[in-house]
Amino acid sequence: MRIETDDLADYFLAETLDGLYTPYALRMPAGDGPHPFVFVAYGNGGGGLEWLRDRVHRFRHVTDVLLEAGYACAWTRYRTEVELGYETGGELRTDVRQGMELMSRAPLEYEDEVAILRHVAKLPGIDGDRLFHLGVSHAGEMLFKLLSQYHGLLRAGVAAEPASHELLTLNLHDDEKVSVTDGLRDIETLEMRSVERARRAITDPDEVSRRLDGVDIPVLVLGREQDELQGIFRLTYELLAEKRADAEWRTWSHDIHGYIYPEGEPDDVQREALEVIVDFFDRHRG
Template sequence: MQSFALTAIIYYVALKLFSEKLPGSDLPVEYMLAETLDGLYAPYALRIPAGDGPHPFVLVAYGNGGGGLEWLQDRVRRFRYVTDVLTEAGYACAWTRYRTEVELGYNTGGPLLVESRQGMELMNRAPLEFEDEVAVLRDVSKNPRIDASRLFHLGVSHAAEMLFKLLSQYPGLLRAGVAAEPASHELLTLGLDEEPTVACHDGLRQLDSLNIRSVEHARARITDPDEVSARLDSVDIPVLIIGRDQDELQGIFRLNFDLLAEKRTDAEWRTWNHEIHGYIYPESNADGAPRVDETQREALASIVDFLDRH
């Protein structure tokens, strides 16, 4: 057992890029690399709480991918408050960075299949962005400071939809998850060609002006209910879905919950009135002080309570 722990520590030192201190905190940020499913590397920024481990772990993600290490460092510094809250509650956590979304890649690609050719791996498609999260989760599970049986996922917007994509194809990794403002139009097979605010250029849809505020509107856009049902059948953990009352996609958020609640009695729904998309990630000012209102505090407290209960 001691030999295994030593091997794991050496392994992690080899894949650690660097550490940096955050103002006013004794908990440094460790910038790490996780080997992706196709042999490249995805960065993540790990914070470990004080006290003896192993600690439960929360993967923290936002939006679409791309941006690399520069994006990750900016996110760690400007949106550190969520990691302060999590580490104070006893959770290790990491902001993550993954590859850019492929338009409808989840719908058209199917599950990733890996075989061998001439002694090396052969894949039926390239890994997608949610599979970089799989790589990070597998990487942190080897860390002796992390409890591999207590891994959680916290995602906002596209990253919230990514949680469900991950669960549909990689069960057994997570204990529970939080999907805040999940932009689940692909997961739910929503046909958007008739939406007046959606334009398509060279096969890439422009969804920034999509407006689906009602559940009825969202439900009417489902094109393959059997496929949606099968995807949600694969959800093997409790999920808290968080909405935003005035969001243009609130109908999609709520439909995601309603359909999941038909499958699982442990699905939970909360929604708040807030002007910022991604409000559960409060931003800090230029001096590093977080700008946090009571709604954000209440939402984050509910998230920690949900994680604690699982």
């Protein structure tokens, strides 16, 4: 359902798995298509249309690059993360009671991604068999969560600086820099630069292996040399590479978390990173 249009994008609402709505802002390249599509996401959810409008305009460069390469693309918004909801909720199961749907739990933020992808795939001008995912930080981890439970949606994905604490079952309770208030962890000052330290923090390697078995597409994992969580980013790649020969890794030195989404004119590192991302999508475009 299209709800508004501005000078850059058409804004749509996709029906979520529980019958509510989540927004995305679609940009289309020149030509009739059908065009491949890139789902563009950053961080945790929330913020709604106000956040989405700001992101579309203030961080437009990434979508300009994708459009020039022939990809339809959309900045997206989804519900707020639930603390350890993926870990404790299990896979979403549905049944019928009194003629209406019943769920084993509420949908989570990565399931709003599923809803948007399914909605976009049906739009005129979109090639529903060539959908891609580009996620940074928490949205990088969301890509893996999605793939662990929902298959056949995506052609390939990029997980940039993926904050994979929950996916990898990392034990953070004993870290002096992590505090817990009312059941919510504060990991803003967490440091885990070492792959070896991150690997030692895994609490359930069999479960991590099962989750990564669900990855059914090529994934490019991007790191950032200065990042306090570079060990987690690299470990995410290494564990995936044990499963899939088509897993890829690149890392750059940059001062900004989320550097692949330039605000304003990009620098040389940002240009190179976006070229690598487009090349990765092109190689799996089919």
